[in-house]
Amino acid sequence: MRGQGRADTGSWTEDPYTEALGLGCGPLYLRAHGGWSLTLDVERWCAVADAADLTVLDRCQGTVLDIGCGPGRLVAALGEYGHTSLGIDVNAAAVSRTVLRGGRALRRSVFDPLPTPGTWDTALLIDGNLGIGGDPALLLRRVARLVRPGGLLLVEVAGEDVDERLQVWMENARGTRGTPFPWARLGTPALHRVARATGWSPEDTWSKDTRDFTALRRDRFPRPAPG
Template sequence: MRAGTGADSGSWTEDPYTEALGLGRGPLYLRGHGGWSLTLDVERWCAVADAADMTVLDRCQGTVLDIGCGPGRLVAALGEYGHPSLGIDINAAAVSRTVLRGGRALRRSVFEPLPPPGAWDTALLVDGNVGIGGDPALLLRRVAHLVRPDGLLLVEVAGEDVDERLQVWMENARGTTGTPFPWARLGLAALHRVARVSGWSPVDSWSKDARDFAALRRD
């Protein structure tokens, strides 16, 4: 979970998210109404790609677009794998960290013009980024326009069977909060439902180290 749409970019360009990236650690929380809360794994985002990440990278094909690249651990690892890749994120600190790690990155929303449209072999929505914008169907239709025909989308899903649309905000241990923004959380079954009406066919799913993933193929 890292980047949102241009409309909610304030939540991702101000503290506490930017501060946590600068420190390379949390605690950082995603909060919602009614006591809803999710602890964000900033330390993992800022580290090198781990064993669960590698199960995603092993499935990548050709050129790779990492949507919401955060501090760039996957973009950096893709370079080591020999995959031409680009990370996009609306947070300037995240883009800077990605570039410092030797990756290519743009400060850009997934809903803004991106190079080259319709030509990416693989797209990534890892770390909960299927929630970007709070409308997974809209997001998946957008990604379908970015990848080539028969292109691949690799998605990290929630471990539980959830299908949530939320208004959330960032909060650190001091209680500093960011601007609310729309988000979504999908488990595997919910992702498959959304995928089938958004131009994608499920082709694989797997788990590693308590993280869950799915592969979709563009129709």
């Protein structure tokens, strides 16, 4: 949950998110009307890759694009694995932290022009980044244009069977709020439905330390339109 779409970059470039990244810790919350709330794991984002992250890194193939890289723990670890990788994030502090860790990162939205589109072997949507822009189908279609035919997308999903579209904001323990922005949360069944409609085939699912993941493979050829 470390990057946002072009229209929503303000939410990720101002306090309280930037402040939390600078401190390397929370508390930081994602909130919505009606009492909906999700605690954001800033400490884990700012630490080194953990055991659950390693299950993702073990599945990466070739060149890797980390979408919403945050403070760069996965980009740094990918370098240790010998992968050529690039992190993208709209938050300047996140990009700076990634570079300080020795990773390569650009301050970009996934919807901005990016290097070598259509050639990346693997893309990552970890830490809730499937929610970017609040429209998972739009996001998966965009990532399909970035990854090569037959390429891989590794996604972290919600642990429960949910399919939510929300207007949310960041909020810290002092009650300071960021600008509202659209977000989405999908569990595995909902992700598989969206994936099949946007040029991806589910390949694997797994869990580690209360976190849940899905691997999607980009279709090599366009699917015929339903007749």
